[in-house]
Amino acid sequence: MAVTAAALLTAWRSMPEAPEGRSAHVDVAGAVVLAAALLLVLFLAGERNLWSRHLAVGAGLAVAAVVLLCVWAVVEPRSTTPLIDVRVVRHPAVAGANLAMFAGGIGMSLLLTLITRYAQTPHGAGYGYGYGYGLTTFVAGLVLIQFSVPGFVAGKLTPRVRTRIAGPLLLAGSAVVVGGGFALFAAARSDPAELFAAMGVLGFGVGGFSAAMPGVILAVTPKSDTSSVMSFNYVVRSVGYSLGSAIGGLILAAGTGSGHLFPDDSAHTTAALAGIGAMAITTLTNLALARRRSSETNP
Secondary structure (H helix, E strand, C coil), rough: CCHHHHHHHHHHHHHHCCCCCCCCCCCCCHHHHHHHHHEEEEEEEEHHHHHCCCHHHHHHHHHHHHHHHHHHHHHHHCCCCCCCCCCHHHHHHHHHHHHEEEEHHHHHHHHHHHHHHHCCCCCCCCCCCCCCCCCCCHHHHHHHHHHHHHHHHHHHHHHHHHHCCCHHHHHHHHHHHHHHHHHHHCCCCCHHHHHHHHHHHHHHHHHHHHHHHHHHHHHCCCHHHHHHHHHHHHHHHHHHHHHHHHHHHHHHCCCCCCCCCCCHHHHHHHHHHHHHHHHHHHHHHHHHHHHHHHHHHHC
């Protein structure tokens, strides 16, 4: 809360004056409604006990979240200073890119969570079949190097490749790479080197995906709306990341037997398969975007 408050204060104090002819007012009501809806969504995704013990409360909060999102979608276009121009977001290419970002964010965050948690699990955890490497927090953090370096390389390569390959196809290819990281984790995780390899594959896929996404959206967005549309995409990505972490936790919690502190090793495989499903949705969405773009360019 303190960090958030400091960031808010810094942004408020450093905000430049609006250009002549543009309003500097912020849609506070729209921001509050959207924030409340997203808060409910993330809260419900992370509270497994709420659904198992208080189903009626969970269902009621889910309905409230949907209602708030609907209210925001109706009210936002009527605002004189909207946070996001919903009409631009409704463009098929932008909507498809956001759907791909949402599903892809779930998958990418899910695998990142699985690998780091698996690396820190104590030796002999689970039941029936022991697993875990018992890496310290510091050593487990070094696993992230395998994520960052390939991601940096992919980010540098993507602008060059984008001159030859359409953005949606780059997104689809990056999603396939991330799916390959899931498959590697699901099939081979008996040695720390295999975790490092899966993390490297994930980093390369995430780096390429993140570098290609802005080009896909900005290609069909008016310059006057680029900031709001990209901000919306960032929100979608953040929600996807949060849901990915929550879904991973829910699957592992469901795979933890009574009286055990750690889930069975098979729960990690189940989570990996769920991630492959998320990346399959991401890939198919981007292939559909590529097909639509090709049909518009060559009618």
